[in-house]
Amino acid sequence: xxxxxxxxxxxxxxxxxxxxxxxxxxxxxxxxxxxxxxxxxxxxxxxxxxxxxxxxxxxxxxxxxxxxxxxxxxxxxxxxxxxxxxxxxxxxxxxxxxxxxxxxxxxxxxxxxxxxxxxxxxxxxxxxxxxxxxxxxxxxxxxxxxxxxxxxxxxxxxxxxxxxxxxxxxxxxxxxxxxxxxxxxxxxxxxxxxxxxxxxxxxxxxxxxxxxxxxxxxxxxxxxxxxxxxxxxxxxxxxxxxxxxxxxxxxxxxxxxxxxxxxxxxxxxxxxxxxxxxxxxxxxxxxxxxxxxxxxxxxxxxxxxxxxxxxxxxxxxxxxxxxxxxxxxxxxxxxxxxxxxxxxxxxxxxxxxxxxxxxxx
Amino acid sequence: xxxxxxxxxxxxxxxxxxxxxxxxxxxxxxxxxxxxxxxxxxxxxxxxxxxxxxxxxxxxxxxxxxxxxxxxxxxxxxxxxxxxxxxxxxxxxxxxxxxxxxxxxxxxxxxxxxxxxxxxxxxxxxxxxxxxxxxxxxxxxxxxxxxxxxxxxxxxxxxxxxxxxxxxxxxxxxxxxxxxxxxxxxxxxxxxxxxxxxxxxxxxxxxxxxxxxxxxxxxxxxxxxxxxxxxxxxxxxxxxxxxxxxxxxxxxxxxxxxxxxxxxxxxxxxxxxxxxxxxxxxxxxxxxxxxxxxxxxxxxxxxxxxxxxxxxxxxxxxxxxxxxxxxxxxxxxxxxxxxxxxxxxxxxxxxxxxxxxxxxxxxxxxxxxxxxxxxxxxxxxxxxxxxxxxxxxxxxxxxxxxxxxxxxxxxxxxxxxxxxxxxxxxxxxxxxxxxxxxxxxxxxxxxxxxxxxxxxxxxxxxxxxxxxxxxxxxxxxxxxxxxxxxxxxxxxxxxxxxxxxxxxxxxxxxxxxxxxxxxxxxxxxxxxxxxxxxxxxxxxxxxxxxxxxxxxxxxx
Ligand SMILES: [Fe+2]
Ligand SMILES: [Fe+2]
Ligand SMILES: [Zn+2]
Numbered sequence: 001x002x003x004x005x006x007x008x009x010x011x012x013x014x015x016x017x018x019x020x021x022x023x024x025x026x027x028x029x030x031x032x033x034x035x036x037x038x039x040x041x042x043x044x045x046x047x048x049x050x051x052x053x054x055x056x057x058x059x060x061x062x063x064x065x066x067x068x069x070x071x072x073x074x075x076x077x078x079x080x081x082x083x084x085x086x087x088x089x090x091x092x093x094x095x096x097x098x099x100x101x102x103x104x105x106x107x108x109x110x111x112x113x114x115x116x117x118x119x120x121x122x123x124x125x126x127x128x129x130x131x132x133x134x135x136x137x138x139x140x141x142x143x144x145x146x147x148x149x150x151x152x153x154x155x156x157x158x159x160x161x162x163x164x165x166x167x168x169x170x171x172x173x174x175x176x177x178x179x180x181x182x183x184x185x186x187x188x189x190x191x192x193x194x195x196x197x198x199x200x201x202x203x204x205x206x207x208x209x210x211x212x213x214x215x216x217x218x219x220x221x222x223x224x225x226x227x228x229x230x231x232x233x234x235x236x237x238x239x240x241x242x243x244x245x246x247x248x249x250x251x252x253x254x255x256x257x258x259x260x261x262x263x264x265x266x267x268x269x270x271x272x273x274x275x276x277x278x279x280x281x282x283x284x285x286x287x288x289x290x291x292x293x294x295x296x297x298x299x300x301x302x303x304x305x306x307x308x309x310x311x312x313x314x315x316x317x318x319x320x321x322x323x324x325x326x327x328x329x330x331x332x333x334x335x336x337x338x339x340x341x342x343x344x345x346x347x348x349x350x351x352x353x354x355x356x357x358x359x360x361x
Numbered sequence: 362x363x364x365x366x367x368x369x370x371x372x373x374x375x376x377x378x379x380x381x382x383x384x385x386x387x388x389x390x391x392x393x394x395x396x397x398x399x400x401x402x403x404x405x406x407x408x409x410x411x412x413x414x415x416x417x418x419x420x421x422x423x424x425x426x427x428x429x430x431x432x433x434x435x436x437x438x439x440x441x442x443x444x445x446x447x448x449x450x451x452x453x454x455x456x457x458x459x460x461x462x463x464x465x466x467x468x469x470x471x472x473x474x475x476x477x478x479x480x481x482x483x484x485x486x487x488x489x490x491x492x493x494x495x496x497x498x499x500x501x502x503x504x505x506x507x508x509x510x511x512x513x514x515x516x517x518x519x520x521x522x523x524x525x526x527x528x529x530x531x532x533x534x535x536x537x538x539x540x541x542x543x544x545x546x547x548x549x550x551x552x553x554x555x556x557x558x559x560x561x562x563x564x565x566x567x568x569x570x571x572x573x574x575x576x577x578x579x580x581x582x583x584x585x586x587x588x589x590x591x592x593x594x595x596x597x598x599x600x601x602x603x604x605x606x607x608x609x610x611x612x613x614x615x616x617x618x619x620x621x622x623x624x625x626x627x628x629x630x631x632x633x634x635x636x637x638x639x640x641x642x643x644x645x646x647x648x649x650x651x652x653x654x655x656x657x658x659x660x661x662x663x664x665x666x667x668x669x670x671x672x673x674x675x676x677x678x679x680x681x682x683x684x685x686x687x688x689x690x691x692x693x694x695x696x697x698x699x700x701x702x703x704x705x706x707x708x709x710x711x712x713x714x715x716x717x718x719x720x721x722x723x724x725x726x727x728x729x730x731x732x733x734x735x736x737x738x739x740x741x742x743x744x745x746x747x748x749x750x751x752x753x754x755x756x757x758x759x760x761x762x763x764x765x766x767x768x769x770x771x772x773x774x775x776x777x778x779x780x781x782x783x784x785x786x787x788x789x790x791x792x793x794x795x796x797x798x799x800x801x802x803x804x805x806x807x808x809x810x811x812x813x814x815x816x817x818x819x820x821x822x823x824x825x826x827x828x829x830x831x832x833x834x835x836x837x838x839x840x841x842x843x844x845x846x847x848x849x850x851x852x853x854x855x856x857x858x859x860x861x862x863x864x865x866x867x868x869x870x871x872x873x874x875x876x877x878x879x880x881x882x883x884x885x886x887x888x889x890x891x892x893x894x895x896x897x898x899x900x901x902x903x904x905x906x907x908x909x910x911x912x913x914x915x916x917x
Binding site for chain 1: 374375376377381382385386388389391393395396397398399400403417419420421422425427428431445447448449450451452455466467470473474475477478480481489490492493496497500501502503504505507510511513514516517518519520521524525526527528529530531532537540541543545547548549583586682683700775780816824825826827828829830831832833835838852855856857859860862869870874
């Protein structure tokens with residue numbers, strides 16, 4: 001080793017503790033305030049990787065768009081924050097945990113589908129139910145995909161690494177689930193006569209039952225405010241439409257149609273949503289209680305809830321006929337919708353904004 | 362169960378083929394009819410053809426494959442600790458990782474962000490899964506590299522510099538070039554940045570030097586962790602290169618795009634060369650203690666990867682589509698490396714500036730001299746005395762080399778384009794853009810700022826093109842500051858409040874380490890501010906003087 005000066009004591013190891021000198025034991029990232037008593041691994045992996053002129057970016061952003069907008073701009077959302085770097089994702093995801101969780105889900109789904117098919121389960125599905133799966137679960141997969149596309153877009157715009165990475169993993173979950181549904185329908189289609197693989201997309205594009213949903217999803221995809229996209233996805237559309245369909249319809253109805261496989265496949269999205277929702281609630285709560293901009297943000301969330309709530313409620317109502325299509329009717333649309341609205345009310349109260357105007361008190 | 366007895370064979374069920382799966386997954390997309398997607402990422406290119414996905418990818422096989430790769434990486438890191446890797450690691454090498462790993466996680470995550478841009482622009486949905494995978498891959502790269510950095514901080518003898526890493530990234534004069542790289546992926550014309558600059562050039566050409574040559578050198582210095590992480594990172598790149606090529610192919614048949622493609626290939630190749638070769642060349646040639654004359658020099662690696670693999674097999678074939686390729690730029694870049702000492706001058710610059718760094722640089726020694734002279738004949742005459750000076754001036758109490766006038770070194774101008782200084786003195790140039798004078802390292806960098814990053818190109822309006830902005834010359838930020846105050850402001854002081862994070866040696870002993878008191882009393886200045894203050898004739902004269910270069914005085 002070349003670390004030997006003439007008179008200096010020779011240090012023969014590059015390992016921690018081999019010598020003691022100024023800073024030898026400074027072994028923590030020391031440039032941010034951890035949320036808890038000490039920094040989590042997630043925080044170490046994430047905080048300040050996307051720089052900010054308000055923090056350490058001495059020379060400011062060094063490239064801009066033609067109109068002068070810098071590489072990252074606070075103006076990309078109407079929401080305002082005293083400190084965009086305060087938010088931490090509740091699910092604490094970094095690459096390792098993300099792949100572990102995603103591949104656990106993939107493994108779970110593979111088991112369900114393999115074992116189910118091996119035991120001949122799909123052949124015992126009720127006939128009317130098979131058509132429901134092909135037409136409506138098949139249509140619904142496009143809604144999931146649309147949310148994946150919207151969040152993939154949104155993860156470019158956030159003003160901190162924490163925000164963008166939370167939206168990125170949200171996108172990854174949604175796109176995976178959209179593909180899960182696609183491949184699941186394809187695979188049970190190998191065992192069951194008459195599952196039309198093209199039916200789902202056709203219903204998505206043309207069936208009046210799905211046009212409200214498609215409109216609501218396109219409104220999210222087309223929003224040009226990335227936080228509006230993230231808000232509308234998790235606070236409005238997921239509980240009012242997606243969860244309504246997944247939980248309030250598929251999960252409740254399937255067993256009575258002799259289908260034990262589909263609920264297992266769909267349940268993974270419920271787990272994904274719990275995590276994405278926890279992240280979103282934390283972020284929007286932080287904005288709602290912002291000491292300087294709380295009022296403004298709560299007003300903005302009401303406006304977003306009003307706009308996307310209307311699309312989502314229209315979508316939900318248009319889905320109602322689906323509840324009467326299965327042969328064995330074990331769940332009521334109105335109960336499911338009421339549960340969905342209650343869910344939104346609970347989410348809104350956790351975030352701290354008034355949702356009554358959007359979906360009723 | 363033993364591998365031979367395949368459970369699979371017993372229970373195999375008919376499945377759908379991967380091609381069929383990819384096809385159905387690609388059919389998830391549709392063209393919105395109720396609400397149009399906002400076109401938020403501008404481009405001046407026209408993309409009429411939907412890009413094809415030659416890779417046939419689905420997420421269900423992607424996630425387990427990546428988890429498996431991760432398991433290997435984290436297993437190897439544990440094994441390295443059990444094997445006491447840090448006892449035998451070369452500090453000269455690990456010190457440079459303070460700079461490298463401060464830079465790289467932001468370019469990585471920027472690549473994730475740029476997937477938003479290409480995914481929205483590309484018509485059709487076939488490549489959506491490829492873009493989504495790349496987005497998650499880049500999230501992987503960014504955080505797996507942060508993890509490696511934290512691991513060095515916890516286990517290496519001197520954690521100072523790792524502990525301030527992202528703050529240092531935002532402030533240091535050397536990380537600027539990494540920020541130029543990263544912002545270049547996500548800002549301005551979406552195709553220019555996210556397709557040509559990021560994928561067609563940075564990933565396709567330069568990740569080999571970054572992620573393959575660096576790991577080999579790491580291993581030669583007892584660092585088995587970096588290869589584990591970076592070869593795993595590199596294994597994702599073929600997917601990204603495939604994405605980029607597909608998108609390129611969907612633009613290239615439209616002759617309307619050819620002018621812009623020519624512009625962007627030229628800008629991207631030159632700037633990638635300027636940035637990556639400066640940084641990685643220095644790490645590999647000057648961060649190593651391995652002076653085996655049989656190993657390839659950076660110049661030799663460059664010839665193999667950039668010249669043979671990239672230029673000859675990727676760039677040249679684009680000519681048959683009618684794209685003008687700037688062969689002269691490729692040979693000029695090669696000349697800069699082998700004839701004009703680009704890498705050596707960069708290492709010299711980094712070491713001259715050691716007091717404002719956040720890592721240690723030790724002097725090159727006799728053993729290093731021999732290797733350099735063998736690989737780069739003439740090196741010793743040019744740089745031998747410099748490194749002797751560096752060694753001599755590494756003792757606290759000496760006037761630090763940045764301000765020591767005895768050496769004969771002349772502090773360089775910054776290049777307004779690539780952010781590396783104008784180190785090849787004879788190529789220095791300057792120009793006026795929007796009424797202001799700017800300095801450049803080379804003619805192509807001048808062209809990049811003045812001609813390429815502008816509102817029109819060869820008479821064609823380019824409203825989507827980005828602009829250079831911000832306080833691009835780092836020295837401007839501390840013009841007129843005392844060196845000690847600047848170092849404090851940078852945050853490059855150890856927890857005792859006195860000792861500097863950077864040191865011009867690898868001596869881990871307080872009595873040999875530089876403190877603020879040793880560097881106080883020197884005033885930093887901006888070459889650009891001074892240059893602008895001259896009359897036009899004065900500038901011409903100063904430029905002519907600068908182009909003559911300098912001669913390092915013999916070291917007594
Ligand atoms: Fe990467
Ligand atoms: Fe990449
Ligand atoms: Zn330059």
